[in-house]
Amino acid sequence: MKKLLLALSILALSYPAFALEISYPASTTPIINSKSTFFIGNTDTSKPLTINNSTVNVHKSGNFAYVVNLEEGKNTFTIKSGDETKVYEIIRPAATKCSPVKSAQFVPYDEKKSAIVTSENTPLRSSAENFGINRLSHLNEGTPVNILGEYNGFYKIELSPETYAWILKNQVKISDEQFSPAKILNFSSSETPEYEIYEFELSGKVPYTLLENPFTITLYNLNNNDGFFKFSPFYNHRQFGYSTGFEGNKFVLKVRKVPNINKNHPLKNIKIAIDAGHGGKESGARCCSGILEKDLNLKISNKLSQKLANKGAKVIKIRNDDSFVSLSDRIKIANENDAMIFISIHGNALPDNLNPMEHSGTSIYYYYNQAKPLADSILNNMILSSGTNDDKVRWQSFAVVRNTNALSILIETGYLINPNDNWMLEQEDFQNKLVDGIIKGIEEFLTLY
Ligand SMILES: [Zn+2]
Numbered sequence: 001m002k003k004l005l006l007a008l009s010i011l012a013l014s015y016p017a018f019a020l021e022i023s024y025p026a027s028t029t030p031i032i033n034s035k036s037t038f039f040i041g042n043t044d045t046s047k048p049l050t051i052n053n054s055t056v057n058v059h060k061s062g063n064f065a066y067v068v069n070l071e072e073g074k075n076t077f078t079i080k081s082g083d084e085t086k087v088y089e090i091i092r093p094a095a096t097k098c099s100p101v102k103s104a105q106f107v108p109y110d111e112k113k114s115a116i117v118t119s120e121n122t123p124l125r126s127s128a129e130n131f132g133i134n135r136l137s138h139l140n141e142g143t144p145v146n147i148l149g150e151y152n153g154f155y156k157i158e159l160s161p162e163t164y165a166w167i168l169k170n171q172v173k174i175s176d177e178q179f180s181p182a183k184i185l186n187f188s189s190s191e192t193p194e195y196e197i198y199e200f201e202l203s204g205k206v207p208y209t210l211l212e213n214p215f216t217i218t219l220y221n222l223n224n225n226d227g228f229f230k231f232s233p234f235y236n237h238r239q240f241g242y243s244t245g246f247e248g249n250k251f252v253l254k255v256r257k258v259p260n261i262n263k264n265h266p267l268k269n270i271k272i273a274i275d276a277g278h279g280g281k282e283s284g285a286r287c288c289s290g291i292l293e294k295d296l297n298l299k300i301s302n303k304l305s306q307k308l309a310n311k312g313a314k315v316i317k318i319r320n321d322d323s324f325v326s327l328s329d330r331i332k333i334a335n336e337n338d339a340m341i342f343i344s345i346h347g348n349a350l351p352d353n354l355n356p357m358e359h360s361g362t363s364i365y366y367y368y369n370q371a372k373p374l375a376d377s378i379l380n381n382m383i384l385s386s387g388t389n390d391d392k393v394r395w396q397s398f399a400v401v402r403n404t405n406a407l408s409i410l411i412e413t414g415y416l417i418n419p420n421d422n423w424m425l426e427q428e429d430f431q432n433k434l435v436d437g438i439i440k441g442i443e444e445f446l447t448l449y
Helices: 002-014 293-310 327-336 369-386 419-425 428-447
Strands: 021-024 036-042 049-051 063-069 073-081 084-092 107-117 122-125 135-139 144-151 154-160 163-168 172-175 184-191 195-202 208-211 216-220 228-231 242-247 250-256 271-276 314-317 341-348 362-366 390-395 407-415
Touching (some): 063 419, 144 163, 154 216, 271 293, 271 327, 293 314, 293 341, 362 369, 369 390, 369 407, 369 428, 407 419
Parallel strands (some): 135 208, 271 314, 341 407
Antiparallel strands (some): 021 036, 036 063, 049 073, 122 135, 122 163, 144 154, 154 163, 195 250, 208 216, 242 250, 362 407
16 A cells, blocks of 8 residues: 555656646637637746736736737747746638628519428527527427518518518428418417416417517417417516417417415425536536536536525426536426526636636526516625626527526626636635525515515
8 A cells, every 4th residue: 555655656746747727728729710819727826927928917826817919820929937838829810801792682582482490499580680689489390481582591481461570591491382371270278276378279380479578479370361360468467487389280378377485485396497507528618727617517506406405496407417418408308397497507708809807797698588587686696695796687599598488597607717706616605605696586586576
């Protein structure tokens, strides 16, 4: 045993201790197409750190972030900490002179064409742009649509004689079959202890749109006079999640009722999905300290799950260890377990052209308006409990937040590439305060009414 220990210690001594670790850029010869980038990493605080002879401020934890400008071609950076030296050669590609892009023109068809949506969850958009803010709904596979023409990679879809929308060309297939407008055969509503359920039996699938304020669903391609049917099932009550879509030819809207909240134990029996971002082969961002985002996310998520469970919540952990879970599986797990609240935990990073020293704090993202009051309540309480900077509640089209039926949010706990944020996020005490803020925020949101 002693011999083994001796051998191990000699082995350890024979390797120099590298105090200087660079977390980003990930390689010493990267290609970065930006006017600037940054070095982030961790070093020995007792030695001065320089990049091309300029002194770099080092946080007390050893974390650092330093912005450098890039010229076109090769940029050499020599990083020195004591007698350790690392050399980076960053290539910034020369700007390509692009020929002026011909502005695409709308091409109308002489006659309407029939087509069928080819994949589940196909976005129907209000404009011919592949960007999240213009989604009107998500259509089911097999929904027939009428096409008026094409523009910018999209088909223009006729919803009613005066209403149209757009679908990416590769998400529908032109069909020779002519589709006649659908009939509403039957309508029924029912309830369960948790849901109000509205069902429209139709003679076929139809495109539809969904607006949140006020909550309105419009079914199109109908054989009535207007060619559409508008439906607003509830007016003043707060929304706690819903789902829409076709089951065969039946359009089903499921709306979660306002839950009965016990004011003394607001979290009791509330189903909350906790989604630790990334995992397995997908590490997420790398902290200044070298720690991976996926590990930090899991640690904070596990604390959150444990504390929520202690308060009586029914916690659905999307991942419990360092395993890879696809985005679609994350959504499926939350929806199948009927989560009422979905919280995805992440850490923030920045693109090359921004300065990590100028960004700090916690931000929360939502997609559906129904989740904004929850996001506001949680961020306020995280700021109060931990002193984290207010990096705002923002709208963003993240898949896990967009496709879950729950009140869904994504929390960027802090900037992993900001030396101080990174250090704070690794402190047990700070993690607990963030988690306490999240829980207080959910409790306040639930007891507001
Ligand atoms: Zn992330």
